[in-house]
Amino acid sequence: MSMDVSFVACVAAILLFQYLVSAGQHDVAHNNVARREDLHLQRKFQHLGTGAMIYVALNFFDRLTGASVLLLFALFFYGLHKLRGRSKTVNAAYIKWFRNILRQHEVSRSTLPGAYYFLLGSGVSLAVFPIRAARLAVLHLSVGDPAAAFFGTLYGRHKLVTLFGKLGGNKSLEGSVGCFCVTAISTLAALIVEQDFYFDMTGKEDVAVVAGMVSLAAGLGAAAAELLDLGGWDDNLTLPLLSGVFLQFTVGHLL
Template sequence: MSGVFSMFLAYVYLPPAVSMTILAISWCLFVPFDFLRQKYPALNDWVLHAFKPIMRQSEARNLAGTTYLLSGVLLVDILFPRPVVALTLLFLAFADPIASYFGILYGKDKIFGHKSIQGFMAAFFVCTALTLIYLLAHNYLTDRLIVVSLLAGLVGAFAELIPIGKLDDNLTLPLMSAVGISILFYFFGFFAIVG
């Protein structure tokens, strides 16, 4: 949560060229190294030992979630306008971990695999609140604030819920959220206002 929120802060407060450069350098340093550790068992053993407290069991023999996260955020940053990217980063920072937390604690009603209605509802509320706060803070779409926020909440919740093949949700959530938010903003005339 704090890592992605730091990415959001850097994205919002640093000049676009600087935030993009930092993201690209981070990707270039981390992702090839993650692929290399999959190829060389000795390197992978060292990484597992050094980062054992923060690595998931599933990452021991697979790519780390950070690889998917950096790739998803980099693609979104390249392909979408700044307000969409900023909101997508907020969804990724807060909705994904909070949905997971509520799904683990209270997720009795499963929908897809380990995804639950309770996790979906948590993601919906978080994404709705984040959109509301973001739009209010920038004085965007104030005449349609509630409707746009609720629909963006659904976009974020479905992006967190729906699995796309075997792809990691650190990749699919930002991409699906950015596409959905872009369509929503286009429909409500957002880009004509901020153009």
């Protein structure tokens, strides 16, 4: 399959996925609304699925091509955000299309959409990190952020603001632990399944040991990146960048 065909197929798959996730029934029974609002299940599924497809798609492109495509789409969402403020028709169509996965502040346009920061964080990660660390950073964003939100919403009792002050934001210890576990397990699975991509070594025992070390570092880095509220910057931007930096400084020599 040529790169052009692969590119079209990947973009088409991602766009189709966005439509399928956001095109669910809009009228939800009242007793389900509160739970759905709390967990944002469709949003988490969209976040996870989109990130997973980007991660897989990076098998077909070199690092800079992938970065260019993601940053181009980030620019598109930025332009669309501005256009929504100028055209009621565009704004209405946007809300109708994506209403099931939009937060209230995204509907009101008080902030840029999460999709913009997701694409920006992924694109910049690919632009500045080596391909192995960059792909892992995208993976961590894909699974770590939804895991933290899911476990934090369900079980979050201990707020990190008591430990870290303003840096802890509204995050919880339970959410951070969930982020660590899910990210570490996902990283280990990726390293084992794609060991030919991530490692130059051939010994299975060596790969297992190194994969374990990298996975623990990945979990720690992603959890730390997720729990810190850095001046109100969106997690979709800070998590992959901080995770990538942490990987490079701790286990980059192993990848």
